[in-house]
Amino acid sequence: MGLGRNFRRWGMRAFIAVMVLSPHAASADTITPERIAAALSKLEALAEGVVADGGVPGLAIGVVHDDKVVFLKGFGHRQAGKPEAVDADTVFQIASLSKPVSATIVAALVSDEIVSWDAKIADLDPAFRLSEPYPTSELTVRDLFSHRSGLPGTAGDDLEDIGYDRAEILRRLRFVSPSSSFRAGYSYSNFGLTEGAVAAAKPTGKPWEEVAEEKLYHPLGMVSTSSRHADFIKHANRAALHVKLDGVWTAKVKRDPDAQAPAGGVSSTARDLSQWVRLVLGNGVYAGETLIKADALDQTHVPLMTRGKNPVSGSESFYGLGWNVEFGRHGLSWGHAGAFSVGARTLVTLFPEEKLGIVIVANAFSTGVPEGLSESFADMAFDGKIEKDWVKAWDDTYAGLFGPAVAAAKAAYAAPPSPASLAGPASAYKGRYFNDFVGDAVVSGEGDGLVLKVGPGGARSYSLEHFDRDMFLTYPDAETPDAPSGVSFVLGPDGKASTMTIEFLDGNHLGTLARVGD
The missing domain is CATH 2.40.128.600 (Lipocalin)
Known part of the structure; x- marks a missing residue:
């Protein structure tokens, strides 16, 4: 079977965790300014090293602590083999990191009492159907943002691959049989979440992309952020997508994710995303002003569904509304990863009790560099030392996940039967x-x-x-x-x-x- 629709938009898949877990947690009082300074110095050196070693062509990092952006820098190049450097204002396609961004936008709508997390899709978007009548009648925005609608994870991705637009893909989801009973199973669905976002925006009478600008991007001064692909390609300072061909990073494929914009179609910069991190860590308060009521935003971080086991530690991970929720060796964290298998990797990890967050955007797939850098930074910030080579650990995990799958696809049709039968006319x-x-x-x-x-x-x-x-x-x-x-x-x-x-x-x-x- 083809690999594109399975991997291309998996920034969402259950094996992508935002941090590696273990039983103990550090005390918040260990996060001193000196510890943060040392951690940032190490983070910068590690980022320079992975780019120099060819781990990714380019990446950008933003770190927020106590409502201040304490680190903001780009590394490497926008496109392999070309001189233009990545900086804090280089625009990246952030893939499934779009999901927690979109959850924040819906939280703003909930805060303004335009919609409720428990509003029924049948009331917001009566034309939408699942394959069965009862889930269709009871389905809510909360169900779709927590991936518990019963829709299979890949539902609609294949239609996007062959050129259908968002409206037609969402209409055709009614023909897809559920992978689990309603609200009984977690199945990460790009187009399920997309429908949740689109439906939540319906009472405004405006398209999702415009609502995103009005409720989040404009108020936070995220001037380089958009949910429209056309806006991304207008930027001269943008990162190309890269995959490895014969061991060399190559900018080969372009990706227009407009059909699933709320789930995977945001483009942004490390600078802009750092402002969003400030808002989330501030419980909806930004620059001293309450932009989103805390009770509306808090709902996104309530663990609703188990995601399965972390591929490195084996620990459990949960999903809220567009966010992973984890209880790990550094305490509570919120986060999300993103990826396009045509060449993007992204990650956000927030430690709300410490008001500490890191966002990493990179222009290559597959790579464990974002997780590795995030893990290393957290170790330094909490413990003052790095437990292990996290970049290698995550790179090895990715290689183990994707390499065998590609090989299996090739092996299935390695050679026809001998003797092979002739085709008909x-x-x-x-x-x-x-x-x-x-x-x-x-x-x-x-x-x-x-x-x-x-x-x-x-x-x-x-x-x-x-x-x-x-x-x-x-x-x-x-x-x-x-x-x-x-x-x-x-x-x-x-x-x-x-x-x-x-x-x-x-x-x-x-x-x-x-x-x-x-």
Whole structure:
């Protein structure tokens, strides 16, 4: 199966934790100005080192303590092989770090009594449907921001991959069967949270992107922050996305996340995000003014769902509303990670009892650098020494998570059966296919081969390479161009395919389409 939709927007996945946990916690009185100064000096040296060693092409860091931005700096380059340096005002795509930002925006709406965390989606956005009537009627903003709606984690990501816009993706979620009973299971869903945000903004009569500006970005002076991709690409000082090709960081793929803007489409800078961190650590107070009532913001940090075990420590992690909530070796923390597998990694970690927070944005995937730097900084701030090489520990974890998956995808179609069966005539497969979720798909001839077109107006085109009998291969993911995915046909009595199953669209068992017409 294709890897893009599984990894591209996983800044959310259960194995991404914001800190490594262990049983003991440090006392808050250890966080002295001297300890912070020493920790910042070490953080700067570590960041310079990971960039020099090729850990990432570039990154930027902001640190807040006692309502002051005490560290703000960029390292490395916006694009590998080019001279332009990253600074505190370089704009990064922050991927799923967008989720706690969006939770803060909804908290502002709740604070202003425009909406409630427990407002029903059926009242806010009556056109929205889940696959079953009872969850549809009871679903709330809180359910969607805590990922307990029952929607599978990847629901809608595949439709985004093939070019559908937000409205059409949200409409088609009604065809996706739940992965758990309503409110009984945690399943991280980009488009579930997106619907929660969009619905919460409905009473304003304004689009989400405009509400985000009015309720958060403008009041905090976040002048380089936006939930629109068009605004990101207008910035000259912006970071490119990078993946490794043959061991070299390469700016290969661009990513427009507008369809899921509340969940993964924010772009921002270390400077701007540090102001947001001040607001959150200040319980809604910013520059002496209450912008968000504490009781509205506090709801985002209540642990509602268990996320599973931290991949490094094995400890438990929880999810609130757009935030991870953890109780670890340095006490209570709030945070979130983000990633695009086409080349972004981000992280925020807040220690509310100490009024201490760190935000890290980097322009590469996959890498454990953000977690490693955050862990190292926390060790220095709380304990005065770093427990271990956290960058290596997290890099090793990421390699173990993604390397085998890529290898498995390749191994599944490493070689056809011997002897392989011949394909039928091209006319057996050509034609139009349809289901409610994917919509239209057309198989046509191109040269000596076949081409599959899917998405609105055939927006995405994939060459089909024969594998065995009625099975073909395609390579749908730009960032893993050598990872194949199957497209299989079932032929009817008339010698023509009656159905087609597109493996990279079948993650939720909705990738089988029936032939339409002859």
